[in-house]
Amino acid sequence: MSNLTEAMVTIERPGGLRKLGSSAPRPRRAAGASKLRPAGRILMYVLLAIAAIGLLAPFFWMVMSSLKTANEVFSVPIVWIPETFVWQNYVDIWTESNMLTWIRNTLFLAVSVTFLQVLTGSFAAYGFARMRFPGRDVLFLVYVGTIAVPWQSYMIPQFILLSDLKVSNTFWSIILLQAFGAFGVFLMKQYYETIPEELSEAARLDGLSEYGIWRRIMLPLSIPAIASLSLLTFVNTWNDYLGPLIYLRDPDLWTIQLGLKSFVSNLYDTNYALLFAGLTISVIPIAIIFLLGQKYFVEGIATSGMKG
Template identity: 65%
Template sequence: MTALVRRVLAYAALTVMAALVLVPFAWMLSSSLKRDNEVFTVPIQWIPNELRWSNFVDIWERIPLLTYLGNSMFLSVTITVLQVLSGSFAAYGFSKVRFPGRDALFLAYIATIAVPWQAYMVPQYIMMQKADLTNTHLAIILLQAFGAFGVFLMRQYYMSIPDELCEAARIDGLSEYGIYRRIMLPLSKPALASLALLTFVNTWNDYMGPFIYLTDNDLWTVQLGLRSFIGQYDAEYAMMMTGATLSVLPILAVFLLGQRYFIQGIATSGLKG
């Protein structure tokens, strides 16, 4: 009997907590289906009188959302692919090939994680300006695809794979590249998935990079497009929430598909990208 009561209490507490955490999302979703003048009502109306699904149709005409989504997708996929490939490749060198200077070099990688990006964004900007790469997607790709984070996360995982496995493969005549491709890559699928998901989401959500570098409307990402929409039409509350909902949906999908890998990635590295 007391066990049952305790259980009910536990669920009640958890539900209250989840409701508190999720209230902003509920507000977003509910407002996205309202008329502009229904968003701020006293008292709060959680379920709209009439569900205006048309908001989700109209927004595509109000702002070039398709272009924005396309740009976000292009940047996120390109950066993720480059980060996963170059990161896991380098991690193999740092964990399974012995050569002088290796560990000192890795220490340099680790040390840079402690330096906030904000401290060197200006020199990066000057470099890109001199190279005439501002206002291009290439600038964002170059700046974000070769981070230390991917190397760090993959190395953590490769260190847990026994060296004997590589040694055996070497004796069997596999080259180092063969070992990387045929043994390490298949074995490290969970870590690769973690890295890919974290990188994808970080790039998709990134605001400052595109904000600093991209001035042409054609190049904007969803985040920039949505922000500028809010700046221009600050009374179209419902439409803002429709845009916000659409910008979150892809992330929700990616997250629900691979949340196991997210959590593992964070728990093993304790860092974000």
């Protein structure tokens, strides 16, 4: 036979014909590479475990310190787990402070600001994502660019403005400051762009208004992005210290951050065990909300940067 290199040899079998030489031989895996894969995975897990321990260690120390006596908190060497758990610290923080009022004020501000940011952010994002008007892209870039401007740079003019409006030393000052946010608009717009525009076009053909499209189509399909924005806004408002410090001077209006700060006003008389008990209580609502919404939070963050 001529041209042996191009000849196809067939072998007849009960199951049919199989061609030999028609496919390239499979490359063999390098022995070294297969041995390195388990080692690399183990190393990655070890590094992640070390990073997790480093992140959780301060939180663990705070919780354990809330169950110590006042003299054991800063003992040398560090006592990570106290010999006797002082649960009385959690009772004393409620009786010796105005903790219930602080939590109520903080919860009211966090819920109000979160609701308004989701409402205004999703509505404005729909306009940028679906409406067509001159200068839309430029306006969006300018608006999102305000994220890079630090609040401290315009803090004084803002305070003068709110003082002239007679809302200083009221909850309205904090609500008006944080009711609008460029980050929320950016997050919701990116998620809206992953939703097929054919749904909006079909709704317009059925006679649905733009407001109806936003309320009945876009919002129900944007639950992950709304959950992400709600969680981030709630945590940011709950932990805010500088805003309430500037605008809320009445002790009856203090948030939990300002209230706990009053415990360290005198460094020599501070009971840090009670302080850590209050800090632990302040973390519990955020931890519960994150655990309940972490699935939607991860999904919203992961898909907001994708365009369908």
